[in-house]
Amino acid sequence: MLILMIVFTFYPLINAFVISFYKDYLPLANDGAGSITGYTFANYSVILKNQLFWQSLKNTFVLALVSVPVSILISLFISVALKSIPKLKGFFQTVFFLPYVTNGIAVGMAFAVMFHRDYGLFNLILGWFNISPIDWIGGTASWWAQMGALMIFTIWESLAFKILVFTSGLQNIDKQYYDAAKIDHATKWTIFKRITVPLLSPLILYISITSMIGALKAYNSVIGLFGEKLGGQPYSMITIVAFVYKYRSDFSFQGFYSYAASAAIILFFITLIFSLIQTTVSKKRIHY
C-alpha cells in the first residue's frame, strides 16, 4: 500500500520536479529516451518572464479568490434554506446535483450557448431590464465580461457538491441548539452567524481547502466555455493548468516540456501555500 502510494503520488511529483531543471529537454529524441544538455534554473526564469504565464496567474488567482468564498456563501444559504422546506429538498438537491454528475466540459458548452451575445439566455434576461446585450465570451468581450462569465459558470458548477456536503452537515446539528437559541432570543440571522456557521466550521474548512485547490486547477471550465482558444481573444482566459497543457503539448520544441513542468511545480507550491494559510488561519477559528 505504502509502495503504491509512493509510486503513484510522489514519483510523478518528483519526476516533474526533476524535469523542471532539465536544460534543452527533448522528450522524444534518441528513440524516446529523451535528450538534455544539462541542468539549469533557467526554465523558471523563462516562464517568469513570460507574459502569458503572468496572465494565467492573474486569471487563476482572481477566479479562485472570488469564486471560492462566494460559492461557499451561496451554498450555505441555499443549504439552510433547503432545510426549512423539507418537501422540496429532494427536487432541489437533484437540480443542484446535476452539474456534479455531468461532464464539466459539456456543461461548459451549454453555458457557452447561454452566454451567446445574440441568442443567449443571460442577455435575454438582461434585456427584460433594458440592459443592452453584453458580449460575454465572443471576440469583442472585455476581460471583465469573460471573467464574469467564467466566474458564474465556475460558481454554478461547484455549488452542487458544497450544497450536498452542507445539507448533510446541517442534518447532523442537534435540533436542541436551535431550540436553545430561540429560547435565548436569537434572531434567524444571529442563529446562522453564531450557531450554524461555527458548528459547520470543520466542514467549511474542508470545503474551502478542496474547492480552493479545485479552483487553482481550473481548466475544464475554460475549455468548455471558450474552446481551444482559451478566451474571447486567444489566451485571454488562460489559467495555470491551461498554460501547463499548452507547453506540454508543444513538447517538440526544445525545452518546452520543462517549462510545463516548472509551471506545474509553481502551481504545486502555490496550492500548498494556500492550503497551509487556510489551515493556520482556521486553527484559531475552527471549533472542536
Place this chain on the structure above:
Amino acid sequence: MEIKMLDLTKIFISKDKREVHAVDHVDLTIPSGKLIGLLGPSGCGKSTTLYLIAGLLRQNVGQIYFGEDEVSDMPPEKRGIGLVFQNYALYPHMTVRENILFPLENLKVDKVEAKERTIEMANLVGLGEMLDRKPKELSGGQQQRVAIARALVKKPRVLLLDEPLSNLDARLRLQTREEIKRIQRETGITTVFVTHDQEEAMSISDEIVVMKDGVIQQMGEPQHVYDHPQNLFVAQFLGTPQINVFNGVIKNKKIFVNDMLISKTDLPDQPVKIGVRPEGFIVDLEKKSDFKFEIDLVETIGRDTTLIIEVPGNEGGLLDKITFKAIVDASLKIKAGDWVHFNVKPEKMHLFDLEGKLLK
C-alpha cells in the same frame, strides 16, 4: 408569576399515522414563586408540556397564560422564559462566559452590565473560576450549572427544567438537586422541574404534579399526595419500595384478602384493590390478627427490616397469589420461616375500585 394552562392539548401524528395525545386537555395552574415537580413515567408528556409552556411547540387546543397575559400564540423568543434542556444543549463552540452571555447579547443588554451579570450569575452557580472553559472541559454537574446560569441570567419570568439531573451520578444528583432548590429560593422564580424520579420530585418540590398518558392525575404538596393518592396509579408511582396491592373484597363492612380479615370499612360490599404502604404494617405480637403469613426473606438495613412474603395462588384460582413487602422494626428479630401476624395502619391503607379509582 403564575402560569395557567386551560384545556391544553397537543396531538402528534406518529409515523404510522396514529394520533398520539401527548398532552390531553390539561388544566393546570402553577402558583407564582413556587417550585413545581412535574412527574410521570417516560413518554407521559412531560417534555411536551414544558415545550408548550416554552413555545417551542404549538398546542392544538387550549390556552396558556403567564399572569394576566395570554401567551398561547407567542413565539418562544418573546415569552421570557428560561429553559434547561434534558441534555443541557450548551453551545459547544462557546466558552462558559459566551454561553451565559449569549441571551444578553441577543437582548441587547448594555455591554458592561451584561458582563457584570454574567460574572454574578457564574458565581451564583459556583462557576466563577471556569468562565473561559469550553463545555466539554466541564463535568456533567458543572455543565448543568452553566445551563441553569444561561437560563437565569436574562431574569426570566419562568424557569423550566427538563430532567436536568438525569445525566448525573447519584452523589452529584443529590448535590445539584439541593443547589437548584437553593437558587430557586434565592431568586424566587416560578419553576417547573420535570423528572421521572419520584424521590427527586418529592424532595425538591413545593408541589408535585403527577402525569400519565398526557393527563394530569393529581397535584398537591408531595407529602399530601403520598398520603392521599387519588388513584392506584399515583399510589403506585410514589414511594419506594412501591405500595403493596392486594386483591380483596368488602363483605359486611369487613375487608378480606384470600379469606383473611385485613381491616374494616364503612364502604358497601364490592371487590376492591387494597393498597398498603410497606411501612403500614404492624406486627401483632399477641398473634390475634387473622392476616398472617410465613416469611420468605428478610433484609435488614440499619434500624429497618424488610420482610418479603410470597404466597403462590392455589386451589383452582380461588386464592390469589400474594407478594408484598413490609418494613418493620429490626429489633423484632424476625427470621425467614417465622409466622407473623399483621395489623394494618388505617392511614397507610387505601381502597380502590377495580379501575383504580379511590373509594371514599
